[in-house]
Amino acid sequence: xxxxxxxxxxxxxxxxxxxxxxxxxxxxxxxxxxxxxxxxxxxxxxxxxxxxxxxxxxxxxxxxxxxxxxxxxxxxxxxxxxxxxxxxxxxxxxxxxxxxxxxxxxxxxxxxxxxxxxxxxxxxxxxxxxxxxxxxxxxxxxxxxxxxxxxxxxxxxxxxxxxxxxxxxxxxxxxxxxxxxxxxxxxxxxxxxxxxxxxxxxxxxxxxxxxxxxxxxxxxxxxxxxxxxxxxxxxxxxxxxxxxxxxxxxxxxxxxxxxxxxxxxxxxxxxxxxxxxxxxxxxx
Amino acid sequence: xxxxxxxxxxxxxxxxxxxxxxxxxxxxxxxxxxxxxxxxxxxxxxxxxxxxxxxxxxxxxxxxxxxxxxxxxxxxxxxxxxxxxxxxxxxxxxxxxxxxxxxxxxxxxxxxxxxxxxxxxxxxxxxxxxxxxxxxxxxxxxxxxxxxxxxxxxxxxxxxxxxxxxxxxxxxxxxxxxxxxxxxxxxxxxxxxxxxxxxxxxxxxxxxxxxxxxxxxxxxxxxxxxxxxxxxxxxxxxxxxxxxxxxxxxxxxxxxxxxxxxxxxxxxxxxxxxxxxxxxxxxx
Numbered sequence: 001x002x003x004x005x006x007x008x009x010x011x012x013x014x015x016x017x018x019x020x021x022x023x024x025x026x027x028x029x030x031x032x033x034x035x036x037x038x039x040x041x042x043x044x045x046x047x048x049x050x051x052x053x054x055x056x057x058x059x060x061x062x063x064x065x066x067x068x069x070x071x072x073x074x075x076x077x078x079x080x081x082x083x084x085x086x087x088x089x090x091x092x093x094x095x096x097x098x099x100x101x102x103x104x105x106x107x108x109x110x111x112x113x114x115x116x117x118x119x120x121x122x123x124x125x126x127x128x129x130x131x132x133x134x135x136x137x138x139x140x141x142x143x144x145x146x147x148x149x150x151x152x153x154x155x156x157x158x159x160x161x162x163x164x165x166x167x168x169x170x171x172x173x174x175x176x177x178x179x180x181x182x183x184x185x186x187x188x189x190x191x192x193x194x195x196x197x198x199x200x201x202x203x204x205x206x207x208x209x210x211x212x213x214x215x216x217x218x219x220x221x222x223x224x225x226x227x228x229x230x231x232x233x234x235x236x237x238x239x240x241x242x243x244x245x246x247x248x249x250x251x252x253x254x255x256x257x258x259x260x261x262x263x264x265x266x267x268x269x270x271x272x273x274x275x276x277x278x279x280x281x282x283x284x
Numbered sequence: 285x286x287x288x289x290x291x292x293x294x295x296x297x298x299x300x301x302x303x304x305x306x307x308x309x310x311x312x313x314x315x316x317x318x319x320x321x322x323x324x325x326x327x328x329x330x331x332x333x334x335x336x337x338x339x340x341x342x343x344x345x346x347x348x349x350x351x352x353x354x355x356x357x358x359x360x361x362x363x364x365x366x367x368x369x370x371x372x373x374x375x376x377x378x379x380x381x382x383x384x385x386x387x388x389x390x391x392x393x394x395x396x397x398x399x400x401x402x403x404x405x406x407x408x409x410x411x412x413x414x415x416x417x418x419x420x421x422x423x424x425x426x427x428x429x430x431x432x433x434x435x436x437x438x439x440x441x442x443x444x445x446x447x448x449x450x451x452x453x454x455x456x457x458x459x460x461x462x463x464x465x466x467x468x469x470x471x472x473x474x475x476x477x478x479x480x481x482x483x484x485x486x487x488x489x490x491x492x493x494x495x496x497x498x499x500x501x502x503x504x505x506x507x508x509x510x511x512x513x514x515x516x517x518x519x520x521x522x523x524x525x526x527x528x529x530x531x532x533x534x535x536x537x538x539x540x541x542x543x544x545x546x547x548x549x550x551x552x553x554x555x556x557x558x559x560x561x562x563x564x565x566x567x568x
Contacts, residue, residue: 082393086386104370108366109362114328114401
């Protein structure tokens with residue numbers, strides 16, 4: 001095992017490596033924490049688009065086959081939300097967990113919500129709007145490979161995913177969940193500067209990768225048009241020094257381009273779905 | 285609002301009330317924390333068997349309509365795991381969150397696991413083995429009432445639930461998940477006294493209500509026969525002063541009796557399913 005980086009804080013040296021991938025919303029959270037705290041770390045890139053998370057060496061560290069995983073002084077730390085809490089405890093400078101019990105509770109209510117919603121949040125939307133086109137445009141061989149990659153039991157589901165656009169039940173539900181999240185954020189950010197209080201915290205870090213994904217998919221109209229508090233919050237997020245290195249350094253450029261191109265095409269339909277949702281909410 | 289109890293710690297007086305129910309595994313967790321810390325609290329019983337959690341006054345506090353909810357000095361605190369963390373922060377005597385970052389991470393890995401598994405854990409098993417008989421034995425009117433309680437969209441699902449015994453896919457999967465949990469506990473408890481280290485913590489509290497439910501359903505053979513570490517752990521749990529008041533004071537006695545009666549009847553079939561599982565695991 002080659003160790004390239006050593007975090008250095010208060011004279012103590014740490015071996016710190018993150019197994020991660022550029023397009024995983026969960027992997028972006030510890031990258032944000034590390035950037036906020038200015039801690040050096042070793043990048044161990046796991047290409048989830050090439051199924052590297054299912055390699056036996058990785059499964060030995062992370063039996064669920066998901067990114068991220070943190071290695072710290074020989075300890076394996078899993079689950080993005082717990083990795084962030086752990087990093088804040090081990091590297092207490094630039095604290096990202098509020099001091100008082102109530103704000104800490106508010107913070108964890110956000111991080112728990114994002115963990116709960118995760119499978120239904122931006123994932124289905126990203127695939128329907130963008131990533132499935134990345135498979136489809138590479139022709140029959142790429143499609144066959146994708147469909148069969150998870151074994152016979154998943155073939156039908158994967159075929160369905162390749163043909164599901166933003167109007168399909170899964171992606172549509174995903175759009176609705178994101179809209180509800182933005183609506184709840186708008187209310188809370190009318191009362192405080194950041195999601196769990198007056199200080200930037202793990203609550204914001206838990207949400208940023210999801211809003212950033214919507215932004216990359218050209219869906220920012222979901223807040224810029226009628227949610228001034230979220231708009232202001234996201235501007236402040238983007239102006240932080242942590243934003244660019246944590247959110248963009250590791251995203252494959254062709255994927256960024258695909259999300260931009262296909263997102264722009266999808267926006268009018270997304271907008272129509274959202275208008276319909278709003279109408280039915282008012283009519284109810 | 286009538287306040288009966290005031291927690292008293294270090295001279296400061298707190299208004300502390302817990303909305304809870306005797307058969308909810310989640311509600312038992314904060315009761316364990318309160319009992320461990322010796323804090324007085326006001327009980328606000330929400331009869332989930334009579335759908336009181338869907339009353340508008342309760343939904344105003346807890347929009348998801350689940351127990352428990354904590355009221356502390358006018359603040360509403362939701363989510364059993366976050367309530368436990370909050371109580372430990374506000375009442376730091378008799379700490380239940382470990383001091384060091386690594387043990388705290390281990391603790392949260394257990395509480396997060398229980399939150400994730402919750403819908404598939406002891407719930408389907410309890411209903412299949414015991415609670416559905418509580419409906420069925422009260423005759424056609426009770427059955428009609430149960431089937432229609434959640435509106436027309438849920439009728440078919442509720443009919444299926446009433447006829448699903450321990451061999452049905454849901455309850456069988458639930459038995460398997462509990463068996464996996466016990467297996468993982470056995471390994472960890474071979475290395476340490478309690479789930480997150482040498483001290484009793486919120487990790488143990490997150491798991492106790494589930495193991496206790498299996499015990500009430502007469503399924504303790506799942507550990508007493510071949511899992512000595514879990515057996516010893518549960519004996520130590522039961523000998524703690526917190527156990528009886530937190531786990532039994534609020535359970536309706538007829539329900540305890542029903543679980544005991546129907547659980548004893550179900551054990552031979554549960555044992556056969558588990559033997560089959562073990563055989564297929566070894567054969568794989």
